[in-house]
Amino acid sequence: MTGSDQNKAPGSIGGSIGSVRDQVRQPLWLLAELTYACPLQCPYCSNPMDFANVKKELTTEEWLDVFRQARAMGATQLGLSGGEPLTRPDLVELVREARKMGFYTNLITSGVGMDASKVAELKEAGLDHIQVSFQASSEDLNNLIAGTDAFKHKIEMAKAVKANGYPMVLCFVTHRQNIGQMDEILDLAINLEADYVELATTQYYGWAMHNRDQLLPLKEQLEEAEAVAHRYQEEQKGKMKIYYVVPDYYEDRPKACMNGWGNVFLTVTPDGTALPCHAARELPGMTLPNVKDMSVEEIWHGSDDFNKFRGFEWMSEPCRSCDEKEKDFGGCRCQAYMLTGDATNTDPVCSKSPNRHLVDEAIAKGRLESEKPVDEAKPLVFRNPKNSKLISGL
């Protein structure tokens, strides 16, 4: 996953779809992770560690069938993500058909593998929106983090996107290694005449969790970055919209993850596994229904996975009796599981959680790591098939 769809929170571009959750649950948001193939190796990727295990991707016709089913159930937003979706040779065809079905089509891309004629081709096919992700503002750091020499190309692609009549939506995923560059990041966005900038904070799933000690920002870094972001927000009013979201580790209430489990989001992974969120594969006891075996309707309404954390019955204390449970749904199930070992626990980000100390300890560990001299610090583990196989024992 190259973009920021891992980072949606109320107030971000994606948060707005939450305003429609006043009726029957519908998969309004279909995130199609078309492929795990990606020319970048970002160490904060939210793809699963064992992605190299997935060999067989859904075919064009299988994807179109998923699109049709979700559309009939009310889906309006289609996110085309990955991996890098541009590596799918049928991307233009998928866009064209999805657009015909009435989807609002969002391409979430690193821009690597794109050229100006590809942008024009996607435009002609009816693509509604392109989001280009950047790793940092400077060429060196960007390329270091992406594990490839991509920066200049990204700038060109951002310009090509705008030249084709799209709003320019840039996404910067922030973490300890680049958050100190907030000024430079926003200056770059201004130079490029971006319409929207999303300063998406790294969330700790998949590869990012593995690299958490090296990625978690320090409190003083955040305070400074926030001040910078707010200053630019004021200055750019009416010109460029800047979305800034505080990382949840530094909040005292959890995020309303996915706007509620099985409520509006449906993720389909490259091999056809349907998930209530892109990280849910790592939870224990998941049945991992596949769109090749049953209908999207059956999966959405009938599967154990999608019903697991709907409503409030599954909650433990302090969520169960909390008067904020309808606001944040107890936070993130994956985070609760990863940090406490029990997915029904309160997201430990919450100050009411008896496990909040786990988050504070992670923050302290990150600081300790940041104080080590360079040659003693843990290296970042880059997201690539070799590391995937190594770590997952494939």
Added chain:
Amino acid sequence: MTARVFNADSIPVLALGYRFQWEPAQNCNVLLYPEGMVKLNGAAGEILKRISEKKQTVAELIAELTVAFEGADLGDDVYQFLEEAFNNDWIRPE
């Protein structure tokens, strides 16, 4: 009170990246935009539908709506809606 953005001669258009459509599953008109959706009530739907379908001045838009709604005096309501829609970044004057 801030100055009005629209007058009788201005031509309202949907903002970049916004799309209007009828949603059968929601049983209402919606505005779609990057990674989001707004459900529209009846009046908002009638106005935005016309804005999305053809370029015309606010005066022409009001005249068309007045015919469609059998002579109702809609002028003030339309202006008020256009200003709100502009403040929400849904539309802009061409």
